[in-house]
Amino acid sequence: QVQLDESGGGLVQAGGSLRLSCAASGRRFSDYAMGWFRQAPGKEREFVAAINWSGSTTYYVDSMKGRFTISRDNAKNTVYLQMNSLKPEDTAVYYCARHRRAIGTPRLEEYDYWGQGTQVTVSS
Numbered sequence: 245q246v247q248l249d250e251s252g253g254g255l256v257q258a259g260g261s262l263r264l265s266c267a268a269s270g271r272r273f274s275d276y277a278m279g280w281f282r283q284a285p286g287k288e289r290e291f292v293a294a295i296n297w298s299g300s301t302t303y304y305v306d307s308m309k310g311r312f313t314i315s316r317d318n319a320k321n322t323v324y325l326q327m328n329s330l331k332p333e334d335t336a337v338y339y340c341a342r343h344r345r346a347i348g349t350p351r352l353e354e355y356d357y358w359g360q361g362t363q364v365t366v367s368s
Contacts (some may be wrong), residue, residue, distance in 0.1 A: 246270040246357040248340050253362030256330055260366070264325040266359055273359030274298070274318035277348030279355055280325045282336035282364075289339070293325060294348030324329055330366045337361040 252264040265276070279294035293314040294303045302314050313326040323340055341355035 246342060246360035247367040248342065248357055250338065250340050250359045250362040253364045253367045255367065258330060258332055258366055258368050260330050261326070261328045262330065262364060264338055264340075264362060264364075265328070266323045266325075268321045268323070273321040273333065273353060275346060277346055278308040278314075278316060279341050279343060279348050279350075279357075280314060280323075280338060280354065281341060282334075282338045283309035283361075284333075287336075289352060290354065291350035293340070294343065296348055296352065297324065299347035301347070303350065305350075327364070330364075332366045332368045335364060335366050337363050 247269040249267045256262055277294055277296050278294040281289050282292050283289040293312055295314045295316050299316045311329045311358055314321040339361045340359045342357040344356050
């Protein structure tokens with residue numbers, strides 16, 4: 245069984261930064277791509293970023309390129325999301341998820357394990 249635990253969310257002013265972490269339990273963390281998604285109130289869960297098994301390839305939603313950075317440390321079974329220049333519209337619950345394969349995609353249905361989420365609130 246795989247367990248994903250997100251941390252690092254909180255309240256920040258617009259223009260500020262946060263770094264989210266997602267610690268994974270279980271073996272073979274480095275065999276799988278990982279992703280970050282977010283869900284704002286009243287909206288569907290949306291893709292934010294993904295990273296392949298080795299960390300050599302990353303994927304982002306265009307609107308977040310240059311502001312968000314996904315990374316991973318396979319020795320620590322942890323994936324990160326560095327968020328800079330935050331905007332009020334970034335307010336959401338952020339979830340990390342494990343992809344079914346080594347190469348990540350933006351498709352939510354291809355992720356088989358999910359964390360409980362961490363709240364990010366950006367004030368104007």
